[in-house]
Amino acid sequence: MKDSISKPIPRVDAPAKISGEAKYIGDIRFKNQLFAKTVRSSRAKAGIVSIVKPELPEGYFIVDKDDIPGINRMRTVVSDQPIFAEEEVNYIGQPILLVVGPEREMIYDIISKIKIKYRDETPIFNLDEAEEKGAVFTEYSYSKGKPEAAFQDGLKIIEDEYHTGLQEHVYLEPQGMAAEYRDNTMFIYGSMQCPFYAEGALKDVLGWGSDRIRVIQSITGGAFGGKEEFPSLTACQVAVASLKTGHPVMMIYDRDEDIICTTKRHPSIVCYKAGLDRKNQVIALAIDIKFDAGAYSGISPVVLQRGMFSATGVYNFPHLSVRGRNFMTNNVPSGAYRGFGAPQTIFSMEMLMHNLAIKLGIDPLDYKIRHLLERGEPTCTGGKIWDEVKLPEIIEKVTAMSDYRRKIQSNGKYKGVGVALFLHGCGFTGNGEQLIKGKIILKKNGGTVILKVSSVEMGQGAETCLRKIVAHTLLLPMEKVTCETIDTGLIPDSGPTVASRTTMIVGGLLRQASLELKDRWNESDNIEVSRVYRHPDYLRWDNDTFHGDAYPTYSWGANVAEVEIDPITCEIDVKKVSAVYDVGTPIDETTLTGQMQGGIVQGIGWATVEVMNPSKGKLKQHNLTDYKIPTSMDIPEIACEFIENPYEFGPFGAKCAGELPFVGAAPAIAAAVSNALSVPIKNIPITPEYLMELDKHED
C-alpha cells in the first residue's frame, strides 16, 4: 500500500541549505576570475554626450556596447532594452558599461574616475503624465456580450478607480551571474529561473548558435519572477566581458544596486464603469487597466495580458469590455513578479465589489456570491469554465475557520474582518504553452531514473515535487530518482520556471512519461522516454481577438483577514489570515503549505508595509533599511487548508499553486481595514499615513 502523493516528504534540497554547504553563485570562485561592476545612468532620460574613461591599470577593462559581437538588445517578449546603453539612457540605473578586473577596490576607484556627460531630456515619471503624452507601449482590448448596448439600457452607473504600488521582490540572494569562455564555448553560471531565456538572449548578443552556449543554473536564493527575464541581461553582460578579457567574469549585485536597477511589480491604475440593474446586480462592466511598464516594454505585454484576462476575478458579468494599456515612463522597467499582472486587477476587482456592496448596504460576501462564476459559464474572454468550481465549498470552509459571519456583525470600530475570493489561470497565458511546446526526458539507467527538465529549483520546492511525481508513479524511493543538472547543454527546453506551470504542465509531462516507463520497465536497463506538451484539444484560443480559453484551467481560493487598527497611530495589525485553496491535488502538503504561507506574507507586505515611491525617477527606498518587507514580528497567524478537486490533465490531479496565494492576501486585508474604519479602501499599500488622512474621527 502506498502513501498518498500529498503526504509530506523531506525536501531534497533542504539538508545542504540548512548545513550551509549549498553554494550560491557568490560562493563560487573560478580560477583567474575577474569581478565586474556596472556603471549606470544617473539620469532618467538623457542623451549620452561623452564618456571620459581614465587610463586603466593593467588587467582592468571597460566593457560596453562596442564589445557586443551580435545584437545589442536583450531578447524577451519585446526585445527593446539594450544590453549596454547606446546614445541615450531612459531610466536611472540603466547599465552603460562594466568595469572589470581582479580587485574590487580598484574597480570602485576606476568607476569614480569615469565621467559621463549627459544632455538631459524631458522624462515621464508617472501614469498620468504618460497618458497625457500618449506614451503607450501596448494597448489591447476585448469584450464579451454587448457592453455598449447594456450601458444604454437604463442601468445605474457607478464609476470607481483603484491604485496599486511598486513592489520589489527582495529575493534574499541578490542577482549574481558569472561567465567563463573556454573551449570555444560560453559557459554561464548564475541565479535564474529560465536558463533557456538566457540562452536565447546570449544567441542574439554573441551571434552564436546554442551549440557554443551553455547556461548552467546555480542554486537560486529566491526569485518570485525577479529572476525570470532580468538575468538574461546580466548573463549577456558577463558573457561579453569574458569574451573580451579571456577570463571568467563574476558579477554579484549588492542590495542597493539590486533594488535600484532590477525589475519590479507594475504599478497600476484600474478604472471601472459598472452598470447595475434594478436588483443591484452588476450586469455590465467596463474596465480600463493602466500599467506603468517603466522605460522598456520587455515582458510587459504578457503581464498586461494576464492582468486583463484575470480582470473579472471569480465573477461572471454578462456584458464586459476590457481595455489594457502599458505606459512608457522613465522609471526602472517593470517585469515579472509572482501573479504577473493578475494581483493588481484582482485586488481592484475585489475592492470594487466590496465597496459596491457597502454602498448598497449589502454584506460584501453575499454580494460577491451573487456574481460567482459557475462551471459551464463563459470566462471573461468567452472561453468556458470546463472544470468543477468548488468556490461555494471553499467559502463555507473559510468562513467557518474564521468565524467570518459572526465577526462581520459584531466587530466594533478599529477591528475588522474582510474576505477575498480569487482565482489564478494555470500555466502560460493564451497560446503560450502551444508556442513553447515544453519537452521533458526520463531516462532509466539500471535501477535509477534521471529526469531531464529545465524547470529549476529556486526555493519553491520544484525539485522535490517533480522527483516525487516520478518516484511515486514508478514506486521507486526518492533517492533512485534524480534530476539532471540544469545545464542547457544537457536538458531539453521544458519551458521557463514561471506562471505556476512547473507542477501542472511539466509535472504532467513527467507523470505521462513515468507511466510509459512503468509499462516498459522490463524492456531494458537503458530506456529513454520523452514527452512534448500538447494542449488539451477541447481548448480554443484566438490570440488576435483574445477570444476563448485564456488558460486550460484555474486554481481557486478564498482568504479571510482579520485586522486591528490602532486608533491613535492608524497602524494596521494583521491578526489572522484564514485561507482555503483548490489547487487540484496537493503534490506535497508541506511544500505546498510553504508556498501558501510565503505567498500570503508577500501579499501582506504589498498591501501594508512595502512602500516604494520613485521621486523624479529615483527610488526613495533603495535599501532594506527604507524598503520594508514583513519580519517575523509582523506576520499573523495563518491557517491554511486545501480542498481537493483533481484536474484531469495535471499530475495526480494537481493544478497551479505558487502564485495563487499572493493574489488573495491584499484584497482580504484591504476589505478588513475598510470594515474596521468604515471607509472605502482604494489604494495599496495601505499605510498609516493613508489611513490617517481617511480617518477623520476626531480631528
Place this chain on the structure above:
Amino acid sequence: MVEGFRPADLREALEFRSQHPSIPIAGGTDLMVQKARGFALKPDFDKPLLFIGHLPDLQQIIVENRQVHIGAGVLLSDLIKSDKIPAVFKEAISLMASPPSRNIATIGGNICNASPAGDTLPYLYAVDAILVLKSSQAERKIPVGVFITNPGKTDLASDEILTEIIIPDKKFGVSYYRKVGTRKGMSLSKASFTGLADIENSNVTDIRIAFGSVAPTIVRSRKIEASIIRKPVSEIKTAVPEIVKKYAPLIRPIDDARSSAAYRKKVSLRLLEDFLRNLAS
C-alpha cells in the same frame, strides 16, 4: 589602508585620541553602514579608527547616590537584561533594531550617532541624562540635550571620548512610551513619544515629555512642562487641547522615505493627547 588602534585601556585610548585625528568606534552598527561601499568591500573611513567597544572601563552599570552610571560601551542587549535600568527605557531599547544588532550596538554609539530617530535619546532627554566626556587632560559633564547639536552632530571634541551616561535612579509613577515604526520588527522610528510623570495627592508633581524623529533633535520643552507641574490631574483633562496646541509648533518633522511630515506631526500630537488623558484618568 586605514589604520586602526586598539588600546588596552581607557588611558591608552585617550592618549591616542589626543595625538591623532580619529573616529572612535564601539559596536560599529551605525558607522559600518554609513561608510559601507558595496558587496564584499571594506567600508571607507577617512580617519584611523579608535576601537573602544572592548574597554573594561566602559562596560559597567553602577548605581550610586541615586544615580545610575551606564558605561558608554554597554550593549543594548545587556541594558535590556539589567535590573538597574528603568523598565520604560528598556522597552524603548528592546524595540530597537534586532537581536544580532543589539548584541553589538552600544548605548554610547546610539548617542554619538545623534540621529533624530535614535531611540535611546527621548528617554535620556526626558530624564536630563548627563554625559561624561573624557580627554587625556580633563573630564566634563554635560546634558545630552547640549551634547547633541544637530542631526549627526555632537559637541564631542577631537580629543574626547564619551565614557558614561548618568541617569537618575528613579522610577516615575507614570511612564508611557510609544514608538511608531515603519513596521513591527526591526523598525526605524517614524515618530516616538516618551512621557513620564509623578502624581502625588492628585497633583502632577513632575512631568517630562519628549518627542523623537520629529525635529532635527529630540523635542522637549521645560517651559510647557513647568506649566503643567503642580496642576491637579482633574484639570489636565480640560487643559489637554491647550497643551497640545503649545507643543504643535515645536513638532517640525520632514517628509522622507519612511513617512510624511503631516503624519508624523499628527501622530505625535495624538500620542501626547493620549498620554495626558491617561494621566487624568
Place this chain on the structure above:
Amino acid sequence: MKIEFVLNEKKQVIQVDPVSRLLDILREDFELTSVKEGCGEGECGACVVLMDGKAVNSCLIPAGNIEGRHILTLEGFCKTERYKIIEESFLKAGSVQCGFCTPGIVMSTESLLRENPQPNDNEIRDALSGNLCRCTGYNMIFEGIKLAAERGKGLW
C-alpha cells in the same frame, strides 16, 4: 593590524585591515561561505554568526572588534548534536525554501536556545526579527524552532 581570535574552536592569528568586515574575513579569507551577504547593512541577517555565543551581524563588525573573541559559523556548529536536532526539525517542519536566509536563521536559533531553551512564541519572533525570509512567511520556521526545542530538551 594583527588580530587573534578563535574561529570554530580553532585559534587564528591574522594580519588584516582593522576596518575589514568580519563577513568578508569569513567568506574571503577562510572560505566559510555559509555566511551570506544579503544586504551589507545589518537588515537581513543572512550573515549572522555567533560571537561569544550570541548572534551578531558579521557585516557590521570590523576586524578590530574580533580580537580575543570566539566566532562560530555554521561550518563549526554543524558538527554538533544540537545542530542535528535543528536540522531534522527544520526538515520536518518545512522551514527551508530558497535557503539563502537559512544559515543565519540556524545561528539565530542556536543563540536563542542557548539563552532560552524553551522559548515561547513571542520570544521566537523577537529572536528571529533580525533574519529576513522572503519565501516561507516565517510561520514554518517558528514551527521548526519549537520542534527543535522540544526534541532537543536537555541539550541546551
